[in-house]
Amino acid sequence: MSVAEYIKHNRLFFDGAMGTMLQKSGLEPGGLPEVYNIEKPETVLEIHKEYVKAGADVITANTFQANELKLSDCGYSVEEIITAGVQLAKKSGAKFSALDIGPLGQLMEPMGTLSFDDAYEMFKRQLVAGEKAGADIVLFETMSDLLEVKAGILAARENTNLPVFVTMTFQEDGRTFVGCDPKSVAVTLSGLGVDALGVNCSLGPKELLPTIDELIKYSRVPVMVQPNAGLPHIENDKTVYNILAEDFSNFMKKIAEKGVSVIGGCCGTTPEFIKETRNLVEAVEFFSPEYEHVTAVSSGTKTVIFDNAVTVIGERINPTGKKKLKEKLRQQDFGYLVSEAISQMHNSADVLDVNCGLPEINEAETLAKTVSEIQAAVNLPLQLDSSDKNAVEAGIRKYNGKPIINSVNGKQESMDAIFPIAKKYGAVVVGLCLDETGIPETAEGRYKIAEKIVRTAETYGIPKEDIIIDCLVLTASAQQKLVIETINAIKLVKERLGVKTVLGVSNVSFGLPARPILNSVFLAAGFGAGLDSAIVNPMSFDIMKTVRGFKVLNNQDVDAVDYISNYADYVSETGSGKDSAGKVSDNTNAAKGTNEDI
Amino acid sequence: MSVAEYIKHNRLFFDGAMGTMLQKSGLEPGGLPEVYNIEKPETVLEIHKEYVKAGADVITANTFQANELKLSDCGYSVEEIITAGVQLAKKSGAKFSALDIGPLGQLMEPMGTLSFDDAYEMFKRQLVAGEKAGADIVLFETMSDLLEVKAGILAARENTNLPVFVTMTFQEDGRTFVGCDPKSVAVTLSGLGVDALGVNCSLGPKELLPTIDELIKYSRVPVMVQPNAGLPHIENDKTVYNILAEDFSNFMKKIAEKGVSVIGGCCGTTPEFIKETRNLVEAVEFFSPEYEHVTAVSSGTKTVIFDNAVTVIGERINPTGKKKLKEKLRQQDFGYLVSEAISQMHNSADVLDVNCGLPEINEAETLAKTVSEIQAAVNLPLQLDSSDKNAVEAGIRKYNGKPIINSVNGKQESMDAIFPIAKKYGAVVVGLCLDETGIPETAEGRYKIAEKIVRTAETYGIPKEDIIIDCLVLTASAQQKLVIETINAIKLVKERLGVKTVLGVSNVSFGLPARPILNSVFLAAGFGAGLDSAIVNPMSFDIMKTVRGFKVLNNQDVDAVDYISNYADYVSETGSGKDSAGKVSDNTNAAKGTNEDI
Ligand SMILES: [Zn+2]
Ligand SMILES: [Zn+2]
C-alpha cells in the first residue's frame, strides 16, 4: 500500500527533531547539519535508529537544507547530500523514509528575487535525487510561502511519483511569515492535490490547536502535525523548549482525537517525546474527520468562502468595450490594470475577474503576467477569465492560491479542455448553462446543462463544491420573455444540485435606458432566488447599494456596520416617475427613516 | 334535485322573450307588460305554454319590472303582480319557474340617488313575494350595475332560499352601461356565490362570443346565456332583430359547445328560436368547463389578476404614523383620503389598502364610508385592512366588486371571525404567518401556519386561490438573523402550497438609515423568491423603480414601454459609497447605457 493510501486508513507516526539531536551530538550552531550525512553518517543513523525504536513509522532524511543555494559552499552537490541522507533514513529500518525539503531560503518574486521557474528547477533537482535514492515520500516542511510550495509540488508531480506531504509554519498571529493563513493553506494545498498537509515547527502543540482546527475544517486530505516542544527560550546561551515529553504527548493525544492522521515532532522534540506520544496516541481510534464541503477560493493570504454569503466578483479588468484598457494591454503597461484592481478591492469586491482576451496580444503570456502583477498588489482571490485552454493554464500555473476559472460550458470539448487543468492545479470552475445548441430558453433546459457539467466534473475528480453555475442572462431588449427563466433556473440549480451560482447581470439591460436600475433590480431578485455571487462593477453606486443592502438582509453585514458607514447620509432621489413631481418632502422623510407622514 | 345542483350536471333551457310576444299579442309599446299577469293572464299563460312546448325547462315569470318604483302608478302592488306572474309560470307545466327581476331603474349612489339599503329593501319585497308564490329560482337579468346586483343577491340570500341566477347586459364595447366588464362580473358574482351567472339581451349570440369566453374563463359557477335575436333595427316603426331562428340556434350550439350550461333567448326570440336551439343543442354533450383558478380581485369595473405578474398594493391610506390622515379621519373629511387614492392610482398602484383603524372613531362606519367615497373616485380594487370583524363586514357589504380582506392569521379565532364573511361576500383574504405563539423564527415554521390557514379556508369553502400569504417581515435592526427567513418562507409557500404571496416591506428597514435602499433591495429579492404582490408606498421613487424594473424583467411591462416612459432620463447617483468619490463619469456613462469605458 502506498503511503498516500495508508494514511487514509491509518495513523502515521513521523520522527522528531534532527537538528536538536545533532546539536546534542556536537554540531556547532550555524553548522550545516546535512554535511553529517557524508562526514558523520553514524551519528545521523544512530539518531534515526533511536526514533525507530521510539515508534516512528517514518524517518525523515537529514536533507532539510539540501538545495543548491544552501549547499553552495559546502563542497558537496545536492545529489551527494540527498543520496547519502535518504540512504541513511532507509538504513534505519523504518517503515518509510521521507525526503525532507525546507524553504529555499530566498523570498519569491515579486517580494523577493527568486523566480517561480528557478524555484521549480531547484526543487526538481532535490526531488529527482531523492526519488532515485529510494525515498518513499517527499515532505516539504517549515514552509511559509504557498507560491514557493506550489513550485515544489508541481516539480514533484511533474518529475517524480513521490507522495507529497506539506507542512507550513505559522507565527503566533496565526499566519506564516509571508502572511498565509491556515484556511488559504488548506484550500490551496487541497486543490493542488497533496497527499497530506498541515503544520510543523511554529509553536508548541497547545498553541497550535486553533490552527489545527482550521486545517481540519477545510483540508480535503489527511492533516499532519509536527509541533515544537513548546515555546523556545534561551537558557545558558542555548535555545531550550518549555514543555516536557509528558505534556507534549498529552496535547498530541488531543490533536489525534481531532482527527489528525500524521503525527510527529519538530524543534526540541526527542525520541522520548515520540515514544510517549505513540504510547498515548495508539489508544485513540483512527478516523477521517469530515471536512466542510464549501466552495472556497483563495489568494496566498485570503480565502473567500461562498457560504450563505454574497460574493462580489469585480468585472472591470476586462478589455471588452474598454478603449483605455485595450490600449494598456497592447502596451503591456500593467499599472492601469493594477490600479483598477486596487479600486475594486477598496469598493468591497471579494474576488476580481481578470480577462486579457485581445486578438492582437499573446493572451497566455499577458494573463500570466497580469496575474503576477495583481497578486503583488492586492490580496483578493482572482477569477481567470478565458475560454482558451493555454491562457487558462498560463494564468493558473504561477497563481498563488486557488483561483476561479471562468469558464467551461456544457460542450464536451470545453469540459475536456478545462477540467484537467482545474483538477491538476486546483480551481473552482464556472459552468455556463449553454452547449452546442446555444442557451436553452427554459429554466429546465439550463438546469439540465448545469447537471451535466457537475456530473462531468465529478468524473474528473472535481467535487461539486468546486463548480459554480452561471445560469446566464439574456437581454430584456431582445429576449424579454426569457429573462425570468434565469431567475427560475437559479432556483432549480440551488434546490436540485445544491451548488453555488454566479451571474453577470449587466447584459440584462443592454439596449435600454436607465441600465443601473434594471441591473440592480435583477441582481437583488437573483439574490432572492438564491444567487451566491455576481460579476459586477464594484464602482457602480446602484449595484453596490444593492449588494450592501442585501448583506444587511442576509445577516452578512452584522449590525449593518458597513451599510451604515456607506449610506448614513443617503437621500433618496425624488419622485416616483413621471407622475410624481413635487413629492420631494415625502421621499426625503422616507430616506431619513422617519415614519411620520410618509 | 335543486335547480342549483341540476345545472352542475345538466344543461338547462330557459324560454325566450316575453315582451316581444306580448307586443305581437297587442301590448302597446311603453305599456307595462306585468299588468297582463292580472288583466290578461290567458295571453301570458299561452305564451308560457308555447315555450314549454318548444322545449323550455324553465318559464320566466312576467315580473321583470315588478318593483315598487316601476309599479308605482299601475294600481297593483308588487306582491299582487308577482304572485300572479309566478303562478302563471307554474301553471305552464314547465319543470321550473323563475321569478324574474330586472334593474330597479335608478342609478345607485354615488352616481345616482338610489341607496344600497333602499335597493336591498325593494329587491327583498319582490323576492319574498316570489318565493311565497312558489318560484323555484330568482333570475336577476339585464343588469348593468354589479353593486345593484349585489344588493339583490344579499336580499335573496338573507330573506329567501331561492337559487340565484344573474345575467348582465353588455354593450358593443364589451362593458355594461355603468362600465362593468365580463371579468369583473365573473369574479364578483362567483365570489358572491350565485348559482349561475352570465349574459342576456345585449347583442346577438355571434357578437356575444368574446364576452362568453371571458365569463367561462373566470366564472366558478355555471354560465348562462340568453342573447337577443341578433342586432335590432327599425322596420315600419317597429324594432326588429336581424337573425332568424336557424342562425340563432347555430350560434347557440357553438355557445353550448363552449360549456355554457344554461341557455335561452332574449329580445326578439320566439318559441321557434327556443325549439330550434333545443333541437340542435340537445346533441351537444354536457360538460362543466374548467375555469382558471386564478387569484383575482375587482372593483365593479376593473379586475386585477395575480398571475405571473407583480401587483402593487398602495399602503398610504392608513393612519398609522400619519398625523394628517388621522386628523382627517377624526373630522370625517374624506377628500384627503380620496386624493391619496387618486395619487396612488396615478403612480401605478394596482390595488389600494384602506385602513381606518383609529381608537377614537367608529372604525366600521368610517371604513364603509371611506370605501364608498374611494370607489366613487377610483376604479382600483380595494384591500380592506382591519382585524375587526365588524369593520370588515361593514366595509365589504357595500363594496362594489371582490375585495381583499387584510387579514386573518393562524389563530383559530381570527379565521373563525373572518372566513365566514369572506365566504359570504366573496373576498380574497390575506393570511399572516403568525399565531398564538407569535411569528415563527424559521421559514418552515411560517410555512406551517400558511398551510394551516389554507386548509382552514378550504373547510369554509374558500379555495386556496382566494388566500394570499404574507410571510411577514421582521426588522433588520432588531432581528437581523431572521430577515432572510421571510425570503425563504416565500419560496416554501410558493413551491409547496402554490398560493400567491404578499409582503409589506417597509418594516424591514425600521431604525436604520437609508431605508429606501433596504426596502427596495428586499422587495426585489422577494420578487426573485416568487413574491406576487407588495404593500408599498407607490409615491416612493426607490420602490417604484424596483417595481417597474422587475416588470421589465418578468415580461409584464412588454417592450419596457412604461419603464422607458418613466426612466428614459434617469441618471444614476454617483459614487458607490464612501470609497468612491470622484467616480462620477463612470457611473454617468453606466446610467446612460454606454458600454465604452465603464
Ligand atoms: Zn521546528
Ligand atoms: Zn353535484
Ligand SMILES: [Zn+2]
Ligand atoms: Zn333583451
